[in-house]
Amino acid sequence: MKEHAQKAAEFIRNESRTDWHDEALWFVRSKRDKASHSIGEWEQLRELASQVKDNVLSNLDGYLEQFEANARRNGVQVHWAADAEEHNRIVYGILEKHQARNLVKSKSMLTEECHLNEYLIKRGIEVVDTDLGERIIQLKEEPPSHIVMPAIHLKKEEVGELFHEKLHTEKGASDPKYLTEAARQHLRQKFLAAGAAITGVNFAIAETGGVVVCTNEGNADMGVHLAPVQIHCMGIEKILPKAEHLGIFTRLLARSATGQPITIYTSHYHRPKAGGEMHIVIVDNGRTAQLGRAAFRNSLKCIRCGACMNTCPIYRRSGGHSYGYTIPGPIGSILTPGIDLKKYSGLPFASTLCGSCSDVCPVKIDIHEQLYRWRQIIAEEGHLPTDKRQSMKWAGRVLSKPAWYNVIGKLTRWAMMRLPRPFLYNRLNEWGKDRELPEPPKESFGEWYRKREKS
Amino acid sequence: MSKNKILTAIRNNKPSGAPLPDIPLFREADTAPVEAFSAMVETGGGRIVQVSGLSELNTMLPKLFPGAERIASLIPEVDSNVALEQVQSPAELETVDVAVIRGQLGVAENGAVWVTEEDCGHRVLPFITQHLILLLNEDDIVSDMHQAYRQIPIDQSGFGLFIAGPSKTADIEQSLVIGAQGARSLTIFLGTRA
Numbered sequence: 001m002k003e004h005a006q007k008a009a010e011f012i013r014n015e016s017r018t019d020w021h022d023e024a025l026w027f028v029r030s031k032r033d034k035a036s037h038s039i040g041e042w043e044q045l046r047e048l049a050s051q052v053k054d055n056v057l058s059n060l061d062g063y064l065e066q067f068e069a070n071a072r073r074n075g076v077q078v079h080w081a082a083d084a085e086e087h088n089r090i091v092y093g094i095l096e097k098h099q100a101r102n103l104v105k106s107k108s109m110l111t112e113e114c115h116l117n118e119y120l121i122k123r124g125i126e127v128v129d130t131d132l133g134e135r136i137i138q139l140k141e142e143p144p145s146h147i148v149m150p151a152i153h154l155k156k157e158e159v160g161e162l163f164h165e166k167l168h169t170e171k172g173a174s175d176p177k178y179l180t181e182a183a184r185q186h187l188r189q190k191f192l193a194a195g196a197a198i199t200g201v202n203f204a205i206a207e208t209g210g211v212v213v214c215t216n217e218g219n220a221d222m223g224v225h226l227a228p229v230q231i232h233c234m235g236i237e238k239i240l241p242k243a244e245h246l247g248i249f250t251r252l253l254a255r256s257a258t259g260q261p262i263t264i265y266t267s268h269y270h271r272p273k274a275g276g277e278m279h280i281v282i283v284d285n286g287r288t289a290q291l292g293r294a295a296f297r298n299s300l301k302c303i304r305c306g307a308c309m310n311t312c313p314i315y316r317r318s319g320g321h322s323y324g325y326t327i328p329g330p331i332g333s334i335l336t337p338g339i340d341l342k343k344y345s346g347l348p349f350a351s352t353l354c355g356s357c358s359d360v361c362p363v364k365i366d367i368h369e370q371l372y373r374w375r376q377i378i379a380e381e382g383h384l385p386t387d388k389r390q391s392m393k394w395a396g397r398v399l400s401k402p403a404w405y406n407v408i409g410k411l412t413r414w415a416m417m418r419l420p421r422p423f424l425y426n427r428l429n430e431w432g433k434d435r436e437l438p439e440p441p442k443e444s445f446g447e448w449y450r451k452r453e454k455s
Numbered sequence: 456m457s458k459n460k461i462l463t464a465i466r467n468n469k470p471s472g473a474p475l476p477d478i479p480l481f482r483e484a485d486t487a488p489v490e491a492f493s494a495m496v497e498t499g500g501g502r503i504v505q506v507s508g509l510s511e512l513n514t515m516l517p518k519l520f521p522g523a524e525r526i527a528s529l530i531p532e533v534d535s536n537v538a539l540e541q542v543q544s545p546a547e548l549e550t551v552d553v554a555v556i557r558g559q560l561g562v563a564e565n566g567a568v569w570v571t572e573e574d575c576g577h578r579v580l581p582f583i584t585q586h587l588i589l590l591l592n593e594d595d596i597v598s599d600m601h602q603a604y605r606q607i608p609i610d611q612s613g614f615g616l617f618i619a620g621p622s623k624t625a626d627i628e629q630s631l632v633i634g635a636q637g638a639r640s641l642t643i644f645l646g647t648r649a
Contacts (some may be wrong), residue, residue, distance in 0.1 A: 013570075024628070027629065040562075041481050054473035055472075055474060057469060057470060058471060058473045060465045060469055074610070074613075080456075080457040082460050082461060086457060131626070133636060136627075150626070151626055152629075156630070159628075174634050175536060176630035179627055180626075184634065184636060185637055187531070188636070191636070208609055210610055216635070217622050217636045218542060218636050218637025218638070219637075221579065221616070222579065223576075225545055225583075226545050226579055226583075241475060244601070244605065245478070246604055246606050247604045250563075251509065251564075258625070260499070261499070261564060262565040262566075262600075264618065264620045264622060264623060264637075265617070265618060267615075268614065268615040269613075269614055270610045270612070270615075271614070273578055273614070284461045287465035288465055289464075289468070345628050379505050
């Protein structure tokens with residue numbers, strides 16, 4: 001896999017597009033600020049949300065059993081999947097049983113994580129993503145680049161071109177209103193023909209045995225209520241103990257995600273429709289392992305609002321695809337090393353450790369501290385690239401011996417003043433790739449201090 | 456069994472018990488919940504129509520939706536020409552122009568209205584209709600989501616939801632477009648019980 005830094009370098013080659021991407025996300029971050037500042041008790045809500053999630057993680061087994069028992073009492077069929085493969089097999093089994101060949105899906109990062117679409121398409125199922133952003137990238141055969149705004153990396157002209165090719169809209173038309181209307185007409189036909197509908201889950205309530213799904217487009221409900229079979233796929237960490245906790249989380253989610261006071265639709269599914277079937281698939285896929293990592297288990301509190309991406313200076317200027325995982329950005333960079341330390345060893349370094357992600361996180365995940373901790377582990381396990389490993393080794397030696405430090409400092413100042421440019425700016429100087437080295441001082445602080453003491 | 460495997464893994468890996476915090480009731484009541492509610496609905500792209508009595512709804516409706524032919528009403532005072540009880544498949548509702556549904560409770564902080572499947576006749580109706588009208592009593596507006604969840608037994612109905620505006624999307628270049636997959640407009644008829 002290409003390193004994040006390499007893919008980011010490709011992304012920023014187009015400077016105006018990088019600026020456009022950066023500004024689009026910063027605009028969302030600004031909306032989030034405005035919405036959160038309008039709530040006097042915002043910080044208290046974040047603290048409460050974090051505490052509720054602490055309680056959930058420490059009683060997760062009990063809550064899941066309670067949730068399952070209540071859901072069954074509601075007439076819901078509950079399935080458990082240890083990994084992605086089992087999840088996909090269960091979903092396919094349900095579709096098989098009902099001879100459902102056409103499936104409509106609303107946004108679910110879990111099914112992306114499990115690569116459900118590919119699995120089902122290979123077995124002859126038509127899978128249609130119904131969130132507009134997801135439909136766009138599905139037609140473009142790309143993964144999402146953001147968890148809330150999957151097509152944030154595309155320009156309207158590109159969407160227009162794509163829709164012209166796939167949905168036969170007018171050539172050159174790029175008005176978002178026109179394109180959205182075309183998608184509406186196209187998706188209505190898919191909803192009406194669907195044999196089953198899949199949604200993700202925002203919250204699962206242990207006390208009532210129901211699930212809550214939040215959308216702005218209404219696509220989850222169009223699918224669920226028109227198709228005879230509804231399937232909700234959830235990670236084990238989506239549990240909330242009681243209905244009253246929804247008060248906290250629905251107030252935080254949309255404000256953090258897009259700056260809206262609440263999503264347009266907040267749907268509570270508890271029982272199957274008359275004559276229909278309702279299934280819930282509870283998925284582990286590495287989550288229990290993350291629960292066992294004390295320094296990293298807080299990442300399981302995530303409610304997938306995307307605020308950490310919108311605020312991240314690296315994400316905004318490198319794009320979601322540079323991370324090479326379903327969930328990009330700061331939260332993706334602390335989830336992925338637990339999945340495959342070697343493969344994703346570059347991601348915890350895709351950060352300035354500025355801490356903005358932790359500041360905006362609605363459940364107070366210590367994201368930037370976890371990034372730092374993953375770096376330690378990646379170094380200890382020997383997954384640092386050679387240049388980084390060597391430079392760290394030498395820096396460690398020099399910084400631990402004052403005499404060496406003084407000599408090297410002197411040499412460096414001399415070199416920077418005297419040596420011709422190619423000696424200073426070459427492939428060994430990562431810093432100097434796009435930047436000028438600072439003006440070297442004439443003397444070190446130590447030299448200056450001693451001189452000052454004497455006089 | 457994957458269930459046992461998952462539960463065992465959780466028991467081995469989970470942290471020690473953290474208490475569940477008490478959720479305070481952040482405010483007793485707003486001084487002007489109706490004004491706050493109306494402002495939030497309009498921010499969310501909906502429109503508020505003040506009504507003084509149910510009897511005037513039938514005359515208002517054609518004025519608000521001049522071209523509407525198929526009206527599905529769940530309110531006895533509003534004439535319906537879609538026989539909801541005779542609908543065999545929810546797909547038949549695709550041609551509904553306007554749906555009129557009673558909302559149970561409004562939330563001032565975000566303009567959301569709680570509706571259940573019993574209020575809707577069919578679960579898909581508030582989404583599949585081109586235009587949605589919700590009827591809400593001013594006395595049924597609470598301040599925030601904490602108060603709302605204290606009043607709503609969320610599992611009493613098989614399906615219930617908060618609706619806070621017309622269906623919308625900003626998935627193409629962050630341009631807000633009203634009328635994504637669900638209803639193209641939301642009108643809230645706000646009245647008093649008297």
